[in-house]
Amino acid sequence: MSWRRTLVIAIPMLWLGIFFLAPFFVLGRISLAEAIIARPPFTPLFDRAPDGTLEIIASLENYRFLFQDALYRNAYLSSIRIALVSTIFALLIGYPIAYYIARAPEPKRSILLLMVILPFWTSFLLRVYAWMGFLRTNGVINNTLMSLGVIDAPLRMMHTDLAVYIGIVYTYLPFMILPLYANLTKLDGALLEAASDLGASPVVTFFTVTLPLSLPGIVAGSMLVFIPAIGEYVIPALLGGPDTLMIGRVLWDEFFSSRDWPVASAVAIVMLFLVVAPIMWLQSVQNRREMD
């Protein structure tokens, strides 16, 4: 192997190794420490014992604490629930759009595709903010419904779990549509024709041919929504109520308010185990796609 080849491999390898992979080891190590009032606010891994020998200070105390305290357990469970429900809604809204775009003729197809991607390019924070103006008690939705006489009193939508679902679906919808679209454009039209020639109705064709064949797209899109949604902080913080428990929010508060870095690290490590399986699944789907 020439030295130049090694150098070219080394640059991305080292950068990502140091700034993406290594941090996880630091995270794991600090999750075993104890919070102290000092700079930095955690106990060192190695310490000199009074008799001069080197001691390793590490304990699973933080993890025991996480599993015993109902707050953390509920936060993990409710994060999974919120991410799952949002993923299902994103799929239900995203699938028809992806299907329609995949069947549309050019140039309509490119324009629609651009329209799906465009909101993704504008600021995520400001898109969540836009929903604050929409869902508020005297917001756009309530004002419109009341002036139309549909409702008498404003609906309470802000600071509820519903607002969080809307926020997640809204923000991550492009991530659902794009892989579905990529998958559906490759669908062989001859298969659909064959099904209808053999007497299948469009609905039957859809459920027996199109849907099963688009499964890799469904998996990829769902994982791209589910994984980041699990750890979401901004959306529950801005749209959710005080009782909207999400693990990203718990981690944030543990770090910024309680200043307990070791417990925050343990929360992150447990969250990492939650997302590792879906990440591996996503990668295997993508590897298979590359093989094709």
Place this chain on the structure above:
Amino acid sequence: MRGWFLPMAVALGFIFLYAPIVSLVVFSFNESRLVTVWGGFSTKWYGELLRDRQILGSAWISLQVAFWSANLAVIVGTLGAFVLTRFGSFAGRLLLTGMITAPLVMPEVITGLSLLLLFVSMELTLGWPAGRGLTTIIIAHTTFCAAFVAVIAQSRLRQMDESLEEAARDLGAGPVRVFFDITLPVIASALVAGWLLAFTLSLDDLVIASFVSGPGASTLPMVIFSKVRLGVSPDVNALATIIIGFVLIAVLIAGWLMRRAARKPL
């Protein structure tokens, strides 16, 4: 899926995507302080925005961070994509594939916290980086933006006709020359698109920046977030409208570049 159902579902989907953005823009020109009650046309919130030193200062920090992160991310991401598409098998290939895809989906709180802890530990043992601020935000943003650049660069490198590179090699060009004279010009438009994506992603990030920044280095999203937490305010609408305007222009340029690249597939 035929008849009225599909077009209607699609139309509703697009209304869902665009209605909040449109209302955000419309109410930025509202005279009234009440963000969602129309009180007549006015551009006063734009004027207020231009006098807000905190917002202007943090916008300048964000632009600097985004510029340097995008530059570095294009270098790291392109090299990563090049290695994965052209180098065949090598030790650590699987590791690099994983490290380049995982940042795309990794929850931001995990990335942010783990990077902060790395910076703190490095400062303790190596004495670098001393304190946190612009440098640490740029490093953090480069890392996750590189993953997005790598995805775009990889798909372009796969489409590209490799016989061009082979021809150059047969004619006696060294690997470095082939890369700079053949590969780079061919994938250039994809790299510009990647740069723009990295730039916007960096400009947009709140969570990671909040973890790795230090006192005195608040980025624009950090300032907006602290304002927005207290409720809706019309000057944020004005700011949003300006950002959306910029993004629209950037996307149109990127789209034009990608189309041009697609029209002459080399």
